[in-house]
Amino acid sequence: MSRERTYQTEAVVLRRRNWGEADRILTLFTPLRGKIRVRAVGVRKPASRKAGHLELFHRATLFLAKGRDFDIITQAETVEAYSPLREDLIGSAAASYAVELLDRLSPEESENAAAYRLLVRTLEQLSAGGDPALALRCYDLKLLEYSGYKPELSLCTVCGGEIRAEDQFFSPARGGAVCPRCADRAEGRFPVTLAALKVLRHIQRSELEEALQLPVGKSTLEELESILQRYIQYLLESPMRSRKFYSEVSRPRGEGGV
Ligand SMILES: [Zn+2]
Numbered sequence: 001m002s003r004e005r006t007y008q009t010e011a012v013v014l015r016r017r018n019w020g021e022a023d024r025i026l027t028l029f030t031p032l033r034g035k036i037r038v039r040a041v042g043v044r045k046p047a048s049r050k051a052g053h054l055e056l057f058h059r060a061t062l063f064l065a066k067g068r069d070f071d072i073i074t075q076a077e078t079v080e081a082y083s084p085l086r087e088d089l090i091g092s093a094a095a096s097y098a099v100e101l102l103d104r105l106s107p108e109e110s111e112n113a114a115a116y117r118l119l120v121r122t123l124e125q126l127s128a129g130g131d132p133a134l135a136l137r138c139y140d141l142k143l144l145e146y147s148g149y150k151p152e153l154s155l156c157t158v159c160g161g162e163i164r165a166e167d168q169f170f171s172p173a174r175g176g177a178v179c180p181r182c183a184d185r186a187e188g189r190f191p192v193t194l195a196a197l198k199v200l201r202h203i204q205r206s207e208l209e210e211a212l213q214l215p216v217g218k219s220t221l222e223e224l225e226s227i228l229q230r231y232i233q234y235l236l237e238s239p240m241r242s243r244k245f246y247s248e249v250s251r252p253r254g255e256g257g258v
Pocket of ligand 1: 156157158160161179182
């Protein structure tokens with residue numbers, strides 16, 4: 001264990017809440033320490049020099065001093081503000097979803113460098129103005145894997161048999177595919193098309209940049225969202241606020257949400 005009183009880390013801001021008169025407690029995600037909570041002293045004062053570097057989903061280099069309850073930010077410098085996201089309602093809703101999912105799936109102080117890289121690349125992708133629908137599904141699948149919840153999509157999670165080229169079922173409780181012959185034995189399972197299953201498997205075995213290039217039709221994308229959200233909902237046990245918001249702002253008027 002290091003006895004250093006101060007340290008430096010890069011971080012993305014996942015969540016903020018007010019603390020005392022002028023402070024904030026920030027939930028950060030870092031490459032080497034995973035999720036941590038720290039205190040930003042005086043950032044709600046108008047003259048604070050740190051405040052502009054510590055907005056939600058900001059990526060910054062931070063200097064911190066060890067504290068009794070929370071480590072304290074002594075200095076902050078922006079690495080990337082993802083400014084385009086802040087001027088775009090759908091983009092900022094998508095980014096809010098990304099940080100909330102990471103926050104909800106991650107225990108504190110648990111290194112997950114792959115999840116950090118995924119978050120940064122996804123924020124870059126969203127910031128570049130691409131369609132967030134596929135980017136978020138790639139993010140869901142990769143993050144589930146890096147967090148220890150990789151869905152099993154090649155073998156039936158009941159009989160262990162190889163998944164054949166036919167429509168299947170998915171069971172959130174079993175964490176993966178269920179073949180038609182086992183469907184009656186898997187509680188809470190729902191049908192999935194072979195097309196959706198193939199896309200999910202393709203994303204799983206591809207690098208992110210490659211997966212983002214996949215041509216995926218609108219109805220398949222909607223099915224991917226439905227499958228992954230039912231699984232995520234099962235894991236988290238309570239709804240994600242940012243998901244509801246994203247659904248509201250990203251759907252054309254008159255269309256119902258999933
Ligand atoms: Zn089976």
